[in-house]
Amino acid sequence: MMFKKPEKINWGMLLNNIFHKLGIPVIAAGIFMVLWSVTASHIETSLGQVPGPVMVWQQAMTLYQEHKDERKKEAAFYARQEKRNAAKLLKDPNAKTRIRSYPGKATYIDQIFTSITTVLTGFIIAALIAIPIGIISGLNGTIYNAINPLIQTFKPVSPLAWLPIVTIIVSAVYVSDDPMFSKSFVTSAITVTLCTIWPIIINTTVGVSSVDKDLVNVSKVLRLHWFTHVVKIVLPSSIPMMFAGLRVSLGIGWMVLIAAEMLAQNPGLGKFVWDEFQNGSSNSMARIMVAVFTIGIIGYVLDRFMLTLQRSVSWDKSAVLR
């Protein structure tokens, strides 16, 4: 049988496809916006009306403008210093010059990057600790039985419970005259680590311990060295589970971070929300909502990033990953 090559593009189907992939989400977002602005306009608070989409958008633009202004000021600040130093050197070539760093406050964009750096630091530390532990406890039933109750106990603990302990310990232990990182950063990152480590351990353990028994037998018949066994058989077969755990963990870590930053005063999005809450101006609520959307979108992007990574390392390309 011969298939005829289609002579024309099937416009009907193409349009239908575009409508489903693009049209429906846009319409849904539109309905959400309408419901939001109608509901918001009916709620009066001590800080005025609850902001609708328009006010939030305006505040987002304001925050970006503030960031640009701040950068301009910073550039001007350094330019002034350089000019002054150049003049000094012209008068006396041996004059000592120095550049003072800009004392301005962190902008919203700076805060976003602080948050991302903090969450990734905490997450990477967690992964580096959790994956080896997961592999060992997946391979050895005794070790699994030993640590499983501990993991199950620590797993449901809220970051807000860890934070005070971490803060106290970091203040006591992390003492240095010229610290590389601020204490608030270390505290927030460690809190993220403490909350993300458990799902990674559990998933890695499950992945490692559920290696197909036949494959383990193949390894036994071949008398593979335990290291070769882990590298060639255990790790590849548990990678899908491991990455599922890492992905869940990063999501948890991002949620934990915002709470941790609020209390630890790490200059990220959590602190921004807290400061705006304390500030209590008529714009505060809109600015906090900008933060809500920012947090959501970054969380989404982080998740997509992990999904891409998961797809690229998984050998089972037929598995549907969402």
Next chain:
Amino acid sequence: MAQEHLNLTHMSIEFPTPSGPFKALDDIDLLINKGEFVSLIGHSGCGKSTVLNIVAGLYQATTGGVILDGKEVNEPGPDRAVVFQNHSLLPWLSAYENVELAVKQVFKGRKTRQEMKEWIEHNLHLVHMDHAMHKRPSEISGGMKQRVGIARALAMEPKVLLMDEPFGALDALTRAHMQDSLIEIQSRLNNTVIMITHDVDEAVLLSDRIVMMTNGPAATIGEVLDIELPRPRNRVELADNKDYNHLRAQVLKFLYERQRKPDEAA
């Protein structure tokens, strides 16, 4: 007298269960010569696989044991390569890499890189898998996967090749094709083979001897049947052969009259 090759001596195995030990096999005694093709046949659950696993070294017999070329078998090893029922290829490696894993492990320091490559390709050629050498298991059919599994086992140059229902999961036509391939390979290499099957035709067609097992628990060898059909054997010619059909009938009688499954007997 030539030295015995593979000796299963009064092998019994018990598995501990909460309600006391369960005796799966009782006094299995069998002498297998070099180059002999032996089939184990019996109803499912009679402990055929357990026998094979003991020979492979994956299980330890409670009493008795296995002696291969004068040495007792205590642990798994590549001199007793196993072809598993569901191919057991590593899904993240290509056919070539799956065989390579075995070859690298067995011939480390004995073959050069080039020799290894030739040996891997030779074995894949033997099972007619040259064309799909670099495909992953998910990209090839069930029969092809099983071929690669056999190539991997053959590449270990085992003293004994153990096959656990190697074609059980395949459709009838593919199975027949694989049996023909196995006859061809066997005529060239003349390996010692123990194969588990529940297919009567397969057993008669391929074997030098068929070992028929009684039903468990405490399963043991019921009867041993010598298959003295001339080789090379051809399934179409044998279909009308009187001796073939007689042997076939003997196995069938054992399985369905003398060892009828208790739950089916009612």
